[in-house]
Amino acid sequence: MKIFRVDTHIHTCLSPCGDWGMGPRDIIERSRENGLDIIAICDHNTAENAGAVMRAGVAAGITVFPGMEICSKEEVHVVALFDTLETAQKMEAIVYAHLPGENQPAVWGEQIVADEANCVVGENQRLLIGATSLDLYAIVEQIHSLDGLAIASHVDRPAFSIIGNLGFIPPDLPFDALEVSCRVPLSTALDTVPGIRGYPLVTASDAHFIEDIGRAWFDARMAAPTIAELRQALRGTDGRGIVLH
Amino acid sequence: MNVRELVEKFRLTIAAGEAGLDHEINGGHCGDLLSEVMGNAPIGCAWLTIQGHQNIVAVALLREMAAIILTGGNKPDVMTRERADQEKIPILLTDALTYDLAGRLFAAGIVGEKTRGG
Numbered sequence: 001m002k003i004f005r006v007d008t009h010i011h012t013c014l015s016p017c018g019d020w021g022m023g024p025r026d027i028i029e030r031s032r033e034n035g036l037d038i039i040a041i042c043d044h045n046t047a048e049n050a051g052a053v054m055r056a057g058v059a060a061g062i063t064v065f066p067g068m069e070i071c072s073k074e075e076v077h078v079v080a081l082f083d084t085l086e087t088a089q090k091m092e093a094i095v096y097a098h099l100p101g102e103n104q105p106a107v108w109g110e111q112i113v114a115d116e117a118n119c120v121v122g123e124n125q126r127l128l129i130g131a132t133s134l135d136l137y138a139i140v141e142q143i144h145s146l147d148g149l150a151i152a153s154h155v156d157r158p159a160f161s162i163i164g165n166l167g168f169i170p171p172d173l174p175f176d177a178l179e180v181s182c183r184v185p186l187s188t189a190l191d192t193v194p195g196i197r198g199y200p201l202v203t204a205s206d207a208h209f210i211e212d213i214g215r216a217w218f219d220a221r222m223a224a225p226t227i228a229e230l231r232q233a234l235r236g237t238d239g240r241g242i243v244l245h
Numbered sequence: 246m247n248v249r250e251l252v253e254k255f256r257l258t259i260a261a262g263e264a265g266l267d268h269e270i271n272g273g274h275c276g277d278l279l280s281e282v283m284g285n286a287p288i289g290c291a292w293l294t295i296q297g298h299q300n301i302v303a304v305a306l307l308r309e310m311a312a313i314i315l316t317g318g319n320k321p322d323v324m325t326r327e328r329a330d331q332e333k334i335p336i337l338l339t340d341a342l343t344y345d346l347a348g349r350l351f352a353a354g355i356v357g358e359k360t361r362g363g
Contacts, residue, residue, distance in 0.1 A: 074298050135298070135322060158280070166300040167279030 001239060004037040004225055007217045008151060009069070009079055009179060009204035012041060012049040016109035016129045019209045023118035024052040026210055032060045034214030038225045040065040040081050040204075044128045045095050047088040048113050054085060056116040063225035069153060070095055071131045072139055077153035077160045079179060079204075080143045083227045087146050094142055098134045101127030136162070136173060144174070149227060149234070154181040154206060156193045168195050177202050177234045182216035187244050200234040200242065219243040246270050246355065248312045248335050251291065255349065257314065257337035260321055261329035268311035268335065273355045275343050279304050286310065287358040291350065293343045297321040301336075302328040310334065316343040 010027060011018040031039050039057070041050040041064060050066035057064040066088035067081040082088040102125055103111055111124040132139075143150040155178045158164040162173075169175070177200040180189045186203040190196065203216045221241050222229035232240040249266040252259060259266070271289030276282040277296050286292055286308040293314045294301060299322060305313050312335040315321060321329065321336050329336045339346055351357075 074296060158278070164280050165278055166296075166298055167283050167304050168300065170298075170300060 001221050001223055003243060004220050004222055005035050005217055006038040006202075006220050006230070007031070007036050007205050007207075007213065008040045008065070008067075008081060008202055009042050009153065010039050010207045010213060011043055011069075012053065013110075013112040013114060014046060014049040014124060014128070015043040015208065016103060016105075016111050017208055018043065018109075020110075020112070021210045022208070023114050024049060024056045024116050025118045027053055027213065028056040028060050028062055028064075030210050030213045031057075031062055034217070036062060036214075036217060038063045038065065038220075038230075040067040040079070042067040042069040042079050042081075044069050045071060045099055045130070045132065046111075046124060046126070046128050047085070047092045048124060050088055051085045052114055052116045065227065067148075068092060068095065070134070070139055071160070072136045073131055073133050074136055074165055075131050075160055076136055076162045076165050078136065078139055078143075079149075079151040079153050080139075081149040081151070081227060081230070082146060087148065091142065091146055091148065095132055095134070096126065098132040099126060099128075099130060100133070101130050103127050103129070136170075140174060147227065149176040149231060151175060151177045151179050151202065153179050155196055156180050156184050156189070163195050169199070175199060176231060179204050179206075181206060182212075186218060200236070202234070202242065219245070246353070248291075248337075251312065251355075252335075252337060254353065255339065255346065257339050260315070260336045260338050261326040262312075262333055262335040264330070265312065265333040265335045270311040270355055272361055273347065273350050273357055275347050283307055285358070287361070291355060293347055293350075295319045295343070297325055299325040299328050301325060302332055302334055305329075305334045306332055312337055314339060314346065316341060316346055
């Protein structure tokens with residue numbers, strides 16, 4: 001068993017609200033400086049930059065989970081994490097099929113597809129900032145059918161969060177974990193954020209700017225940097241677990 | 246005004262919770278962030294929202310609402326409909342957008358908490 005330092009929620013320059021400075025190579029460099037062992041790339045409703053960050057991570061010895069921050073029709077954000085790019089792309093295809101609209105860069109921001117050397121490859125034309133027409137149950141079910149993890153984003157925030165938008169977490173919605181933002185220390189979240197008892201908790205940077213990386217992370221005790229191990233760590237089974245500081 | 250009269254007067258469609266049509270309406274509220282509605286909706290109100298998720302029924306129960314009105318052509322999820330039937334909370338549908346329907350309800354005397362309180 002080893003302790004892995006994990007940030008499950010980092011955007012890139014592909015998110016319209018993500019800074020130009022969030023290129024794949026720089027994200028890995030900054031993650032390395034902050035001692036992160038595992039990061040997940042979760043742009044809004046897309047995984048098109050995840051592969052580049054995964055490739056950039058290899059040389060630095062950083063494991064990169066390809067993921068997405070999916071916006072449900074209730075306008076609740078859900079982080080979806082996968083082991084392989086192919087699986088993330090299957091989820092992305094489902095999201096794209098339910099995501100209407102076209103981006104207006106002047107209004108929402110540019111959506112830059114980049115390679116592992118930070119070079120611009122293209123621009124995504126979809127309205128990535130928008131909401132899908134998929135409901136929360138469908139999203140979580142689809143993530144699970146692809147062996148991914150479904151984490152409710154920033155549950156302590158008033159906007160785009162399950163508690164903010166839906167008042168409380170439906171007990172039959174099987175999230176693998178809830179994410180609290182960097183504003184709430186993970187060690188005290190249970191006492192300060194209402195309505196989150198009974199779920200595994202993580203914290204993540206939700207970085208949109210390069211200097212955001214490192215502002216929140218968690219330590220997980222696992223045998224290997226995989227989604228299956230992280231699932232066990234969230235459940236606290238077989239000696240795996242989330243280490244609170 | 247009770248819910249049955251509201252349905253007739255504003256030509257709403259009943260999607261669920263028919264057993265609650267005799268509820269008397271006591272004020273109105275508009276909102277799509279359920280956390281806000283839980284805090285601010287008047288007890289006994291008719292609530293205008295676009296959210297069709299089943300949590301709306303729980304929020305309606307919490308505020309002892311007379312009815313939920315889904316505006317803009319939005320529809321309740323299947324589970325929402327089932328829960329509303331169980332809990333006798335009418336869910337009413339309209340193609341009108343929230344602003345327009347709220348204006349008409351207000352003109353008909355169904356007013357919000359602050360107005361009612363003077």
